[in-house]
Amino acid sequence: MKPLIKLASKEEDAKELQYYSKEDQVLLAVDCIIFGFDKKNLKILLVKRDIEPQKNRWSLIGGFLKKSENLDTAAIRVLQRLTGLQHVYLEQLNTYSKIDRDPGQRTISVAYFALIDVASHSFDGIQIDAAQWFNLKKSPQLVFDHNEMVEDAIRRLKRRALTKPIGFELLPEKFTMRQLQNLYESILDKKLDKRNFINKVNTLNILDKLYEKDMSSSRKGSFLYQFDAIKYQQKLDEGLIFKL
Amino acid sequence: MKPLIKLASKEEDAKELQYYSKEDQVLLAVDCIIFGFDKKNLKILLVKRDIEPQKNRWSLIGGFLKKSENLDTAAIRVLQRLTGLQHVYLEQLNTYSKIDRDPGQRTISVAYFALIDVASHSFDGIQIDAAQWFNLKKSPQLVFDHNEMVEDAIRRLKRRALTKPIGFELLPEKFTMRQLQNLYESILDKKLDKRNFINKVNTLNILDKLYEKDMSSSRKGSFLYQFDAIKYQQKLDEGLIFKL
DNA sequence: TCAAAAGTGTTCTGTTTACACCCATGG
DNA sequence: CCATGGGTGTAAACAGAACACTTTTGA
Numbered sequence: 001m002k003p004l005i006k007l008a009s010k011e012e013d014a015k016e017l018q019y020y021s022k023e024d025q026v027l028l029a030v031d032c033i034i035f036g037f038d039k040k041n042l043k044i045l046l047v048k049r050d051i052e053p054q055k056n057r058w059s060l061i062g063g064f065l066k067k068s069e070n071l072d073t074a075a076i077r078v079l080q081r082l083t084g085l086q087h088v089y090l091e092q093l094n095t096y097s098k099i100d101r102d103p104g105q106r107t108i109s110v111a112y113f114a115l116i117d118v119a120s121h122s123f124d125g126i127q128i129d130a131a132q133w134f135n136l137k138k139s140p141q142l143v144f145d146h147n148e149m150v151e152d153a154i155r156r157l158k159r160r161a162l163t164k165p166i167g168f169e170l171l172p173e174k175f176t177m178r179q180l181q182n183l184y185e186s187i188l189d190k191k192l193d194k195r196n197f198i199n200k201v202n203t204l205n206i207l208d209k210l211y212e213k214d215m216s217s218s219r220k221g222s223f224l225y226q227f228d229a230i231k232y233q234q235k236l237d238e239g240l241i242f243k244l
Numbered sequence: 245m246k247p248l249i250k251l252a253s254k255e256e257d258a259k260e261l262q263y264y265s266k267e268d269q270v271l272l273a274v275d276c277i278i279f280g281f282d283k284k285n286l287k288i289l290l291v292k293r294d295i296e297p298q299k300n301r302w303s304l305i306g307g308f309l310k311k312s313e314n315l316d317t318a319a320i321r322v323l324q325r326l327t328g329l330q331h332v333y334l335e336q337l338n339t340y341s342k343i344d345r346d347p348g349q350r351t352i353s354v355a356y357f358a359l360i361d362v363a364s365h366s367f368d369g370i371q372i373d374a375a376q377w378f379n380l381k382k383s384p385q386l387v388f389d390h391n392e393m394v395e396d397a398i399r400r401l402k403r404r405a406l407t408k409p410i411g412f413e414l415l416p417e418k419f420t421m422r423q424l425q426n427l428y429e430s431i432l433d434k435k436l437d438k439r440n441f442i443n444k445v446n447t448l449n450i451l452d453k454l455y456e457k458d459m460s461s462s463r464k465g466s467f468l469y470q471f472d473a474i475k476y477q478q479k480l481d482e483g484l485i486f487k488l
Numbered sequence: 489t490c491a492a493a494a495g496t497g498t499t500c501t502g503t504t505t506a507c508a509c510c511c512a513t514g515g
Numbered sequence: 516c517c518a519t520g521g522g523t524g525t526a527a528a529c530a531g532a533a534c535a536c537t538t539t540t541g542a
Contacts, residue, residue, distance in 0.1 A: 006319060021438035023308040025269035028352060052263060064267040067350055071341040095339045095354050097315040104263035108272060108312055110339050178521080195523070196505065217515035218520040422494080439496070440532065462493040463540040 029102075029109040030074045031146065032063035033153035034083070035092070036118035037170040041135050042186040043118065044150065046142070047082065048130035054143045060150070061131070063110065075112040075190070082131065088171040089115040091160075094152055101145045108226040111154040115169035136186075152237075161187045163204060163243050168227040176214050176222040184244070200244060206232040271345075273353040275319045275390065277337070277397040280362035281414040286430040287362065288394065290386070291326065292374035297348040298387045302396070303336035305375070306353070319356040326375065333359040335404075335415040338396055345389045354450050357397040359413035371484070380430075399439075404433045406488050409450060412471040420458050420466040421445070428488070444488060450476040 023123040034045040063078040065071060075090055093111040101107065118133065134140065136154070141147065161167050167183055168175075181197050201207065208228045213221035235242075279290040293303040307322040309315060319334055332361075337355040346350065362377065378384065380398070385391065390464050405411050411427055445451065452472045457465035479486070 020271055020308065020351070023271055024311045026272050026309065026311065027264055027267055028270050028272065064264065065270065065341070065352070067268045067270065068343070070343055071339060071352070092339065095310070095315060095336065097354075099312070099314055107264070108309070108315070110341075172496090176521090190539085193506075194521090195507085199524090202512095219515080220511070220519080220521050221513080222521055294517090420494090431529085437532075437534085438494090442495080443497090463542085464492085464494050464538070465540085466494055 006111055008219060009180075021105065027105060028065040028071075029062050029107050030065060030071060030078055031060040031109050031111050031149060032075060032079055032090075033060055033111060033113040033150055034079070035113065035115050035136075035153070035157060037183050037186065038118045040160070040186065041137075041183050043133040043135050044139055045083070045131060045133055046139065047132075049143055050130065053102075057141045057143045057175060058140045060146045065110075068175060071110050071112075075110075075114075079114060085114075091156075092141045093149070093156055096149065098145060111149040111153065113156060115157075115166060117170055117172055119172050119226065155240075157187055158189075163242060165232055165242055166228065173225040174210060174212070174214075174226055175219065176224060178217065178222060180225070204235075204244075206242075208237060246290045266353060268372060271351045272309040272315075273306050273351050274309060274315060274322055275353050275355050275393060276323055276334075277304055277355060277357040277394055278323070279357065279359050279397070279401060279414065280377060281382075281427050281430065282362045282377070283379075284426050286431065287377040288380050288383055289327070289377055291376075291467040293387060294374065295486055299411075301387045303387045304355075304390045309354075315354050315356075319354075319358075323358060324387060329358075330478060333410060335400075337393070337400055340389055340393065342389060342422065344430055353393075355393045355397065357400060359401075359410060361414055361416055363416050402433075407486060409471065409486055418454060418456070418458075418468040418470055420461065420468060422461065422466060424469070448479075448486065448488075450479060450486075 031107075036043040036045060045061070046058045047061050049055055049057055061072065061078060061082045064082070071092065072090065075092075076086075079085055079088060079090070088138070090112050093113050095108060095110045097108045099106065102107070116186055134146075142150070146215045157233065167180065167187070170183055171179060177198050180201065181194065183195070185192055199224065206228055207225045208231075210224040210226060212224050214224055215221040247374050280287040280289060289305070290302045291305050293299055293301055305326045307318065307325070309318045313321065316334065317338065319336075320330075322336070323329055323332060333470060334356050335358075337357050338353060339354045341352045345353070383394070386394070404430065411424065411431070414427055414453065415423060421442050424445065425436055425438065428441070429436055451469040451471055452475075454470055455467040458468055459465040476486075
């Protein structure tokens with residue numbers, strides 16, 4: 001029996017090499033641009049790199065693709081390992097391949113961007129002490145081509161926020177209209193008119209008003225809202241498109 | 245002398261392995277979705293696969309990334325080698341990594357989409373006899389996950405065509421308004437109103453009217469137009485955005 | 489003279505923008 | 516009683532959609 005199994009496994013090894021054996025192989029990295037939102041500002045989660053080259057410089061979190069997983073899985077693993085976060089909005093961004101992008105070794109990197117609600121996720125889970133939130137506008141220079149990745153991610157985020165209801169990923173489950181507006185102002189990097197914004201959001205009809213107030217922001221207090229995924233899905237099914 | 249050089253090269257080899265030596269390496273492929281436009285229909289260029297696995301099935305054109313090049317360069321090389329085409333609109337689309345996407349060997353593929361003007365490019369240059377244009381709506385089942393790539397590419401093309409003047413890449417240098425409208429109708433997969441379309445295009449003010457007629461389409465003949473990259477750039481500089 | 493495609497403006501509708509005052513409350 | 520942020524509607528401007536007839540000319 002054993003020899004037979006061994007033989008089969010050997011054949012598979014052979015097969016694995018058979019077709020494209022003369023081609024170059026490369027390292028594939030996954031890097032995550034993690035956006036958060038805190039009160040009034042978009043933030044980005046960075047880490048101090050703990051390996052050479054460029055040890056101790058600020059970097060996106062990342063890791064290498066294993067043969068046993070696909071890229072989405074790798075991105076989830078990286079996020080989970082380094083931040084303890086799960087069930088996070090993740091989207092593939094772009095693949096970066098400049099020859100000398102990583103001076104350590106020829107590496108191609110697939111960037112993902114992630115959206116998380118800073119407040120609701122306890123960060124006890126953060127596995128690396130060197131992780132830190134930076135105000136997007138005051139973030140440091142990063143290793144390799146990570147700055148370019150962040151710029152691309154910001155551009156993507158702006159576009160997505162206008163066409164998909166992903167903004168809510170960055171807010172607590174319950175939020176005020178003002179918080180939502182602050183978020184969109186941060187993402188789009190411009191002031192919005194209060195009345196026009198609320199009117200537009202209301203006509204979308206994908207929020208539930210909670211008749212419960214957040215008293216922390218003012219004496220009067222402001223109503224809390226919640227994203228209603230079911231309403232949103234119904235809108236989609238009716239062919240209506242999210243457009244902010 | 246010789247030993248010294250050898251030593252240096254040895255050191256470099258060592259360095260190449262030093263940092264991330266325990267990580268898995270993978271094959272990185274590049275696959276190109278090549279769109280063309282002919283009279284009234286969007287087309288896609290496919291090839292009969294000439295290697296195993298799945299030999300003789302229809303496939304996108306592709307190739308493997310070499311260590312000496314970046315992905316854009318690899319895409320250009322693949323396109324050039326298989327079609328003889330150069331100076332073609334190319335854009336990175338997405339990276340596909342399902343574990344068994346290529347049963348031959350673990351392969352990650354970066355898809356690019358390309359736009360070419362079928363008419364103006366002589367296809368004497370096509371290096372593979374098995375390459376063939378297919379009407380997009382009547383194209384065959386493809387190998388691996390190539391159908392998914394094509395669907396993603398179509399979605400991207402629709403979006404791009406509305407926000408960037410890339411449609412002209414698919415037309416001859418001189419074209420009639422009707423050709424342009426047919427193109428957009430094909431891309432967007434819906435009928436457009438003739439007067440509204442022409443009015444919109446004219447207000448963009450990025451075309452030159454040539455006072456030269458194409459007599460092949462009607463007895464009256466129709467005026468030819470040309471995309472004016474300089475005008476377009478000026479519009480951009482003025483902060484105006486292309487929006488069709 | 490007629491068939492076939494080219495060319496051309498106006499009205500209507502819906503969407504986007506600009507804009508200002510009263511309300512509720514805690515201190 | 517007042518300072519602070521919350522909440523609300525309308526009018527004007529603009530952009531998008533709907534729509535029909537005349538022109539040219541080769542056969």
